[in-house]
Amino acid sequence: SNTLHIVGGGMAGSEAAWQAAQAGVDVVIHEMRPRVGTFAHQTGNLAEMVCSNSFRSDDSEQNAVGLLHWEMRAANGLIMSAADAHRLPAGGALAVDRNPFSETVTERLKAHPRVSVSYEEIDSLPDEGQWIIATGPLTSSALGAAIQAETGAEALAFFDAIAPIVYAESIDMSKAWMQSRYDKGETEEERTAYLNCPMDREQYEAFIDALLAADKTEFHEGETAGYFDGCLPIEVMAERGRETLRHGPMKPVGLTNPHQPEVKAHAIVQLRRDNKLGTLFNIVGFQTKMKYGAQTDVLRMIPGLEQARFARLGGIHRNTFLNSPTLLDTQMRLKSKPNIRFAGQITGVEGYVESAAMGLLAGRMAAAEIQGRALTAPPGTTATGALVTHITGGAEARTFQPMNVNFGLFPPVEGLRGGRRGRKDRYKAYTDRAKDDWTAWLAAAEGMAEGMAGTL
Numbered sequence: 001s002n003t004l005h006i007v008g009g010g011m012a013g014s015e016a017a018w019q020a021a022q023a024g025v026d027v028v029i030h031e032m033r034p035r036v037g038t039f040a041h042q043t044g045n046l047a048e049m050v051c052s053n054s055f056r057s058d059d060s061e062q063n064a065v066g067l068l069h070w071e072m073r074a075a076n077g078l079i080m081s082a083a084d085a086h087r088l089p090a091g092g093a094l095a096v097d098r099n100p101f102s103e104t105v106t107e108r109l110k111a112h113p114r115v116s117v118s119y120e121e122i123d124s125l126p127d128e129g130q131w132i133i134a135t136g137p138l139t140s141s142a143l144g145a146a147i148q149a150e151t152g153a154e155a156l157a158f159f160d161a162i163a164p165i166v167y168a169e170s171i172d173m174s175k176a177w178m179q180s181r182y183d184k185g186e187t188e189e190e191r192t193a194y195l196n197c198p199m200d201r202e203q204y205e206a207f208i209d210a211l212l213a214a215d216k217t218e219f220h221e222g223e224t225a226g227y228f229d230g231c232l233p234i235e236v237m238a239e240r241g242r243e244t245l246r247h248g249p250m251k252p253v254g255l256t257n258p259h260q261p262e263v264k265a266h267a268i269v270q271l272r273r274d275n276k277l278g279t280l281f282n283i284v285g286f287q288t289k290m291k292y293g294a295q296t297d298v299l300r301m302i303p304g305l306e307q308a309r310f311a312r313l314g315g316i317h318r319n320t321f322l323n324s325p326t327l328l329d330t331q332m333r334l335k336s337k338p339n340i341r342f343a344g345q346i347t348g349v350e351g352y353v354e355s356a357a358m359g360l361l362a363g364r365m366a367a368a369e370i371q372g373r374a375l376t377a378p379p380g381t382t383a384t385g386a387l388v389t390h391i392t393g394g395a396e397a398r399t400f401q402p403m404n405v406n407f408g409l410f411p412p413v414e415g416l417r418g419g420r421r422g423r424k425d426r427y428k429a430y431t432d433r434a435k436d437d438w439t440a441w442l443a444a445a446e447g448m449a450e451g452m453a454g455t456l
């Protein structure tokens, strides 16, 4: 049949349904709420915002998430149009009146002649038909088990343990240096995968004090601490003993500081390249529940990171997500079952806006496939394209953790000056390029769809 089935009517599923229906495809949304709940959702509405009511920055010239807003608006996104309709005053951020927002999304989808909603939990991966799975970070356990059976236990995570990610250009290389532990690595790529930041005893002790004193987030109800083995937050390690970190992620062995070859470091913080572009580095083993403000203060105590800017801060959450770089093709299809696409947070993006954007793309791709045309992914120079490129291959699969949109995912624009002023110019250059490329991609996609309609 030519019907598209979407499992999960959240941010991604709702947008996917809208896009496919607007393209002329019949859609059934299968949503388990209100029959089966999650620990975070409160209502039976589609596209419920589970926590904050913010879509973050709306600045499409200087901010990557603002650019994503712009791209979704240009593509007639339902999530953006409902958010704009229920916008609350919040300076440069797009804050949303959450209940009217999700009611509007629900009503507009239900009113669409091509959309129907079936309130049921789906607990297996269908063998036939076109499907999009967009069940989010709180995917029901039965479906989670079915996905795990298909993909293998290692390829589906139930928690994220996110180490902070730093923009490479903001690391002070007069203090840090590039070296893998014991100079391991066969290729140039492997040997340039690590940066190191040294600490003397005094710096280490001050760092531990700050870590112990920092404000931390409590776990949500329904989150268990059972996943702790192997990914303890650094502050919990520090609580277990002042030397624990020095024997764990901060061990000063197998590394020589070329800036001070005669001095033995007391502790060393390692950063690992986080994307193929080499623009982002994560701090190895530094998953943390420190609050964001405290986190930047504490992390900037690390020598070399005094001026660090963060593409994302660390966290630990209940989060079901795939190892997309190994499992999904560039059409967001499961390689082993190509009648199934994934979209939203379960693909390893992070955030309401990013999830909706991946729904937008998956909905359009599925509709195109049903209608017998091919829709290639948008170029990696656009925000949507940068995200999908990251999750379907740009990210390091071995250490894959959920990602929010940021300029570190974009191919660099060459020939621009450094420094703060330079950064503003660079971000503007990124967003100008993205808008041109997104507009051209949309026009090509829509031209193709019209061409098809003409032949039918």
Ligand code: FAD
Binding pocket: 007, 008, 009, 010, 011, 012, 013, 030, 031, 032, 033, 038, 040, 041, 047, 048, 049, 050, 051, 052, 053, 054, 120, 121, 122, 123, 134, 135, 136, 137, 138, 139, 140, 143, 220, 318, 343, 344, 345, 346, 350, 351, 352, 353, 355, 356
């Ligand atoms: P969801 O919006 O969660 O939608 C998934 C839908 O699938 C749900 O409606 C669910 O009921 C349904 N479903 C699940 N399993 C099944 C099944 N087997 N059959 C049928 N239906 C099913 N992001 C932010 O930007 N800001 C925040 O403040 C924020 N806070 C968060 C707080 C928590 C506690 C969590 C868990 C996540 C938070 N996120 C936040 C992250 C994330 O961006 C949101 O969860 C976002 O809603 C993800 O969109 P989605 O469409 O992928 O999933």
